[in-house]
Amino acid sequence: MLYREAGQFKASYEEDQQIFPIRQDRVGMAVLLAFFFLAVPMFASQYWLQAILIPVLIFSLAAIGLNILTGYAGQLSLGSAAFMAVGAFGAYNFMLRIDGMPFLLGIVLGGLSAALVGVAFGLPSLRIKGFYLAVATLAAQFFIVWALVKFPWFSNYSSSGVISAQEIQILGYAFTTPESKYLLTLAVVTVFALVAKNLVRSTTGRRWMAVRDMDVAAEVIGIRPMRAKLSAFAVSSFYCGVAGALYAYTYLGTVEPEGFNLDLSFKILFMIIIGGVGSILGSFLGAAFIVLLPILLNVVMHSTLGSAMPPGLGSNLELIIFGGLIIFFLIVEPHGLARLWQLGKDKLRLWPFPH
């Protein structure tokens, strides 16, 4: 009854092409943004901001990156964590070596270096497809982490490759409290999510989807697969790189190359599977799910078993539940949480009168 597009007419092409064509969606989005920009920093505890909301946002950004490559352009990648590492170390080096480098520019430059590396490792995708490509992206994963450990220049000759992010300053204002870091992360993620949403609705995004669905057919109708695939690799790695830079600067503060391992890549892959492959909203839902699940599990187990819990059971149970959920989602709802949300919305349109 509330959620219905009846009476909302589209009188111009602009109105027809907007992201949220229904007024209720626009209002909902505005309320959501106001909630996260205003209410959350005012009322959330430091723990929530620093340990839950910031990582959720950062992983959403990384998941958007992988979703662009895998969900929209159809190129399966197992190396997203490595591109995050490039972004983190790139941003670190730009800010370290250039005096007065603005923070946001440094982050973007870190993302751009990740994009460059991504294009280099995306080149094989022109000849290799499917599983062969997925395995080939593992080369990026192992090689990049190795290179970051082996060449101490990247970590400014610190021992064991650990870098400590510099203090974040924008126009003289230092971002030190969790609230300010959260707001900064939220602002960056919001902007990039908006860009991504528009990108996948544009010519570029349609080219990606055409290549995903059948690259030979796409080529026949005049899409250059090389440009489509490489641009997908570039944009995807850029997003992962920015996420990596934020991961180092606003979330952890100190990172080491080994932290960006294959497990993290898989985690991001799981986010898009559970959230929804080929959906920007799904990236957010998946990231929230994957970050919150272990925390929730921990709380539940501690409250039910208490100290009687055998050591190691928690991590094993987490593995079992993760694995089981992945299989469950792939079988029951291959389009993930985003699809569930879509179904819910369709139900809502008719509520409370089913006809």
Add this chain to the structure above:
Amino acid sequence: MGFFFEVLIGGLLSGVLYSLVALGFVLIYKASGVFNFAQGAMVFFAALTFVGFMEVLPGWTGLEAGSRAVFWFAFVLSLGAMVVLGVLTERVVLRPLVNQPHITLFMATIGLTFLIEGIVQAIWGSHVRGLDLGITDEPIEWILDSADIIVSKFDVFAATLAGVLVASLALFFQYTKVGRALRAVADDHQAALSIGIPLQHIWAIVWSVAGFVALVAGLIWGARSGVQFALTFTALKALPVLILGGFTSVPGAIVGGLIIGASEKLAEVYLGPFVGGGIEGWFPYVLALLFLLVRPEGLFGEKHIDRV
């Protein structure tokens, strides 16, 4: 020169171990088109189950710990566990996902990897265990005396075992009724179905055979480096072997394993010092990647033709 051969032979022999894991991948990929990322987890599962039974069996049955009887009893029980795992996988994971895109199945096996790792560690615990197959990891004396090359006894044993396994699998595929059915399914699912080959039985059999291969690989790897979580990484070692040899070819897995094993060790010894060492982790991947640029379907893989 002696040192070169020593490295080469050591590399080739460890390459055989990679082939062993890659073999499990190839079997499943050929028969069901599933790229089974869980093969490494299956190796871990098999080895840990075997060691677990070795520990508990003497208590259950009163057999003498470490005796031959316990070994074979544990072997048979682990094999049973692998068959159950294979059948369950077919039932619970593959059957509902039939006709889904390959990528979906691949991601399901990543989920399966986590599931298996979690379950097996929840049952047997996650501490590192030793596994003694009764063969020591020491150089063969007469080769050391005559050619001054160190060749590990254990490596030769493992390579021989792998060779026997491959040969018997080849015979099984070539000359038994089930083997013929397996090849038919690998060739064309639809055609195989239409002449009355029960696809789901065949899949269960293939997963069981892959489980058997995983058990053998797990025992050898486990005896080599201890039964521990790191065994799951054998899958990551086998992946470049696969893309080098081609996903669909048993000889490809063997030849690919030998190439990867030898070149990895040679690169570590001769190239490693120039870039700071530790290149074993990624060199096989880069090698396989470069190779793929020339032949996108691997050494022996089927040529893929795109049709609109």
